[in-house]
Every structure is written in C-alpha cells, then in structure tokens.
Amino acid sequence: MDTMRMTLKDYPDAAIDANTFAAVSEPLRPLEEGEALFENIYATVDPAQSRRLRRYENYVPSFRPGDLIAGLSLGRVIQSRSPLFVEGDYWTHWSGWETHSIVRAPAEQGPLAQRADPAVAALTDYLGPLGGKGITAWIGMKLLGAVKPGDTVLISAAAGAVGGIAGQLARVYGASRIVGIAGGPDKCRHLVDTLGYDAAIDRHAGDIDVAIDRELPDGIDMYLDNVGGALQAVVMERMRRFGRFVITGTVAEYGLDVPPPGPNLFVTVRRGFSIHGYLATQYYDRFAEFRAEMHDYLASGQIKAGVDIVEGLDQAGEAMAGMLAGNNIGQRLIRIATDPTL
Amino acid sequence: MDTMRMTLKDYPDAAIDANTFAAVSEPLRPLEEGEALFENIYATVDPAQSRRLRRYENYVPSFRPGDLIAGLSLGRVIQSRSPLFVEGDYWTHWSGWETHSIVRAPAEQGPLAQRADPAVAALTDYLGPLGGKGITAWIGMKLLGAVKPGDTVLISAAAGAVGGIAGQLARVYGASRIVGIAGGPDKCRHLVDTLGYDAAIDRHAGDIDVAIDRELPDGIDMYLDNVGGALQAVVMERMRRFGRFVITGTVAEYGLDVPPPGPNLFVTVRRGFSIHGYLATQYYDRFAEFRAEMHDYLASGQIKAGVDIVEGLDQAGEAMAGMLAGNNIGQRLIRIATDPTL
Structure with a gap:
C-alpha cells in the first residue's frame, strides 16, 4: 500500500502558494512491533508550519525540500502492533499532510497526541478547541x-x-x-x-x-x-x-x-x-487541567468550535496559501478521507 | 530671605551640561497657614529629571526655561505654620534644586515625602534606599x-x-x-x-x-x-x-x-x-510594606546604602552631566547645606 504525501518542493522566493508543495506517492513498509498504521482523516494547516517553509533559521528547524509537511493529524487505526492503538480507534498524532501514517506509540508525542472519542466531541474538535x-x-x-x-x-x-x-x-x-x-x-x-x-x-x-x-x-x-x-x-x-x-x-x-x-x-x-x-x-504540564476545563465548556455550549475544512489533500497547498491570505474562519483543516462519524 | 534656585536656562541642543542650567536668587514670601519653611540639606540628581530637560513630549511634562529643576529634597523645618511640620524636624519633600523651600503639608505629596529620623537611619538614606x-x-x-x-x-x-x-x-x-x-x-x-x-x-x-x-x-x-x-x-x-x-x-x-x-x-x-x-x-500603595522591609535590611546590614555626594548647589549642573556620563556610584545627591547630624 502507498501513502500520498504533500512535501516541500522548494523554498519559495516570495509568497507561499500551491507551487511550494509537491505531491509524492511512497510505498508503506511493514509495521514493526509497537507501531500502528493510521488512515488519516484530517490534518491541520497552521501558521507555524508556514515558518518552516522558509530558508532562514527559526525556532524550529525549517523543512528541507522533499520533506513531508509535518503537523498534527487525526486518523483511524487500521492495523496495529501496539497495545496502545486499538484498531478502529481514532487518535490525533504527529505526522502531517499524508493519507496514511505509521505511528510509533511513544510517550514523547506529547499531550496533543490523544485518543479522540466521537461520543464525547466531534473528531474535528480534537484538532481545534481540544488541540x-x-x-x-x-x-x-x-x-x-x-x-x-x-x-x-x-x-x-x-x-x-x-x-x-x-x-x-x-x-x-x-x-x-x-x-x-x-x-x-x-x-x-x-x-x-x-x-x-x-x-x-x-x-x-x-x-x-x-x-x-x-x-x-x-x-x-x-x-x-x-x-x-x-x-x-x-x-x-x-x-x-x-x-x-x-x-x-x-x-x-x-x-x-x-x-x-x-x-x-x-x-x-x-x-x-x-x-x-x-x-x-512550554505549558504542556497544564494540558490535563486545560482539557478538563475545555470539555466542560464544549459540553455546556459555552465554547463553540470553529473549524474551517478544505476538501482533499491535493488542496493542502491552496489551503495554506489561503490561510496566510486570511481567508479561513477558525482552525483550518484538510479533509483527507471521509469522516465516518459524520 | 532669599532662596537660591537652579533653573533650566534653555533646552540643550546636544548633551546636557552645566550650561543647561542657570542659578537665580528669589525672595521668599511669608508663610501661609499650613505651610513650613525648609532649609534644604540634600537634593537628588536623577535620570528622570534629565528627560524633562528636553523639548520633546514626555510621560511627565518637560521643564520650561526658567523653571526650578524639581525633584525630591531633604530639609530641616526652620519655620512652621503647619501642625505636621515641627521646627527642627527633617523631612524629605518635593521641591528640587533650591536652598530654601516653602512646603505645604498635603497628603498628595505621596509616600516619598516622609519624616526622616536620624536616630533610625542616615538622612541620606531617606533619599536613597528608603526613597x-x-x-x-x-x-x-x-x-x-x-x-x-x-x-x-x-x-x-x-x-x-x-x-x-x-x-x-x-x-x-x-x-x-x-x-x-x-x-x-x-x-x-x-x-x-x-x-x-x-x-x-x-x-x-x-x-x-x-x-x-x-x-x-x-x-x-x-x-x-x-x-x-x-x-x-x-x-x-x-x-x-x-x-x-x-x-x-x-x-x-x-x-x-x-x-x-x-x-x-x-x-x-x-x-x-x-x-x-x-x-x-504606580505602586505607592505598597510603600508601607517596602519601608518596613527596607528598614530591617538597613538595620541588619543586609543592605548597604550607596550615596554619591556632590558638594554645593552651584555644582548641580555638573553633577547631572557627570551622572549622565556614568560617573556616579549609587544615588547622586547634591549637598546644599551642612548636614547637622554628621
């Protein structure tokens, strides 16, 4: 099976646009012990990613040409060799703009990699207000x-x-x-x-x-x-x-x-x-406190999630350029596959 | 009786120096009810005063040519028509670079206008660590x-x-x-x-x-x-x-x-x-707490006062220019009259 990934084609000389990115298809290797295979449903499009598309030094290293545009995604476990990842469960995880990801289950993914329970909140909320x-x-x-x-x-x-x-x-x-x-x-x-x-x-x-x-x-x-x-x-x-x-x-x-x-x-x-x-x-030790509070606000309706969905991984470059031009309302996401909970 | 005052001669075009200032002598009017006459012993020389010697707008209004260089002074009450000011007592008060000041006893002088007790701390401390x-x-x-x-x-x-x-x-x-x-x-x-x-x-x-x-x-x-x-x-x-x-x-x-x-x-x-x-x-509501703490530190020797004394009101301009050039160690004061407690 292949994964389709959006990568950095080359550092843009001026504005970031769809031409900044290149779609590549890569075969997936077999899972190792402790890993799971995700079919991704959503990926985030963030200003922080745009900083990494530039050649100059930054507080996080720039992407190199050919690199996957990394970020937080949400996917469904479709194969697992990890006791943490149960097949059929949804998780946010650090991978990026790709259709499938092999994810190791490490504690160091940080609190933003969390199980997403569609009975509690919309899957997209885990990349928005709960993310x-x-x-x-x-x-x-x-x-x-x-x-x-x-x-x-x-x-x-x-x-x-x-x-x-x-x-x-x-x-x-x-x-x-x-x-x-x-x-x-x-x-x-x-x-x-x-x-x-x-x-x-x-x-x-x-x-x-x-x-x-x-x-x-x-x-x-x-x-x-x-x-x-x-x-x-x-x-x-x-x-x-x-x-x-x-x-x-x-x-x-x-x-x-x-x-x-x-x-x-x-x-x-x-x-x-x-x-x-x-x-x-810098404040991830406060994540549990944050998460409990935000769950209450979503449940009570005090906070409304705002997500702004662009359809299709192939539109990711346009989605980024548009966000930098200011045309999103709320968290911009790319929908990579159909959300089965909708 | 006259008071000798150092005033702003004119806004300096370049560096502040002794020529920025002019000494003038003015007769003192009789005291009104609620006022006291001070013979000043020390006056402070401060960077904040230097900002007011410039023509441009500031967070406090600039001095105008002819104005007394205002600031915090320490003097001895030599005549009083105020129950607050007892003859012979020492007070810090807001007047500035002048030998004698007529001071009204208003609450609005703020906490920096305080009675100075030479049995508790050196008079200069009230313009330094206690000021x-x-x-x-x-x-x-x-x-x-x-x-x-x-x-x-x-x-x-x-x-x-x-x-x-x-x-x-x-x-x-x-x-x-x-x-x-x-x-x-x-x-x-x-x-x-x-x-x-x-x-x-x-x-x-x-x-x-x-x-x-x-x-x-x-x-x-x-x-x-x-x-x-x-x-x-x-x-x-x-x-x-x-x-x-x-x-x-x-x-x-x-x-x-x-x-x-x-x-x-x-x-x-x-x-x-x-x-x-x-x-x-912006924090004068904390003055009492500060003062109590600082008195303890001075008494225990944990804090040593640093004052840097220039002799003579006529040297005030040089004292200011020298401070801006960085030649003071600690709070710069002008000694206007002999300190009788020394």
Missing part, C-alpha cells in the same frame, strides 16, 4: 492574560483558530468588553453573531487606531496578539496600567526574511504593563 | 522580578542608585548568581567587593554578549533593565523560559529626540519569558 489552538488560547487568556471580571479585552486575528476560542474564553472569565480584529465584514459578523464578541474591528476598513479608540475608549486590560507587526505599537499606547499584552505568535511577520524591529519598550514603563510571549509546548 | 530608588529596586526585584532561591540575575547600571540596591535585594531573596553590568573597573570592583555581586561585567571592556555568556552560561532568570538601548536585544536572546525581563527606565535613550525601535518581540514567544515595565509611582 493545540485550544490550549494556546487557554494559556493566553487564563494563565498569562489572567482575564478577570470587568476586564476590557482586545484580540487580533480574532476569527482565526486561536482567536475564536480566546474571545469565548474571555466571556467565560467575565470580561466586560471583548473586541476582535479581523479582516473583512464576513469575519466581523462571525465574531459578533457566532462567537459573542461585543464588537469587531475590520482591519481593512479605516484606521485601526481610530477604531480601537472608538471601541475601547478607556483602554485595554488584556491584548492577545496573534499577528505582531505594526499593530503592536498601536495597542501598547492604549494599554491600561497593570495590563497584560500576551503574544502567541506574529503571523504578520512570518513571510519576512529579516524580522522587523519592535516598539520602543519605554512604553511599558510609562504605562505600567507587561508583555508575555509563549508557545503552548 | 524612590529603594522602592524602585524593591518593586523590580520582589513584585515583578519575583526573584527566588536559585535564580540567575543580571542587572544593568548595577552601580547606579537602583542597581546597587537591587543586587543586594537579589541576595536577600536567595538568587544563586548575581551579575552586574557597570562602566569601568572602579565600579566593577565596587559591585563585587562592597555590594556582594558574584561578578561584574565592564561594559567598556570587550563584547558584552561574550561577557554575559561567560558569566551566565545557563541564561538569565531575571534581568533588571535600567538602561534600555541595544543591550535589550542581547539580553532577551539569553532569557530562560519563564524568565522576567523588568524595565525600570531606559537612560541610554534619554538624550535622543526620537526613541529608537525595540527588539522584535517574537523572542518572547520562542523563549517564553515576560517583559514588565513600571514606574514606582
């Missing part, structure tokens, strides 16, 4: 952002995979005003109508500083920065004393070979606030 | 830096008014390694021999990044940034996960009309640390 984006939002809003009743909260890329969950968590934690920034009227409507944001700012419509002053006239207690870029300086000038400016990533800068400078940091002194950056991997 | 620089160091190391046993700590401008106290506080809180950055061999010796730093880095001698790697090969848990500038990016690349990068001020940038950009902040994500800026005024 890396869910814990990223939770760390940002709860552990570092420490959102509490009465806070004013601003979230950038608010219709994205992290932002959509983060805004709903801010509501759970009692924020008095939650404003999201997103690109375009459809996303802005989604923020208010579906996700329960109090207001949305369309970053394509008018000056963003004016819009922030209009929507948050008394300043910002907590900002979740999903984008980086020039917006950082604009928001910092509007932080309230003892505010928390929390950075999950800087997707606006990921296409640049040389990272741009940041704001002059005397603003943190004048305005008396903190900046906190993090990766979810 | 604004003491609480600045304490907020940085205890409240925001949260220094705990085993931490590695780096402090810039370590021989300055804040840095000298901060390094000693790091020892009190159990840091395992405390390294200070200062300019020149005299200051470096002072850090190790007098203040108990484990090591000192002379910023004039060789590459500072190499020196930091040598003295702190496993990275930095807590950094107290007294200077800003290019050193910020160097230190950020060496922060440990969950580290605290705490900014008290950015004196290296105070002479610049346009603040330079800061480091790209994705480093906070990659390395998982926080940045926290503050002004002591």
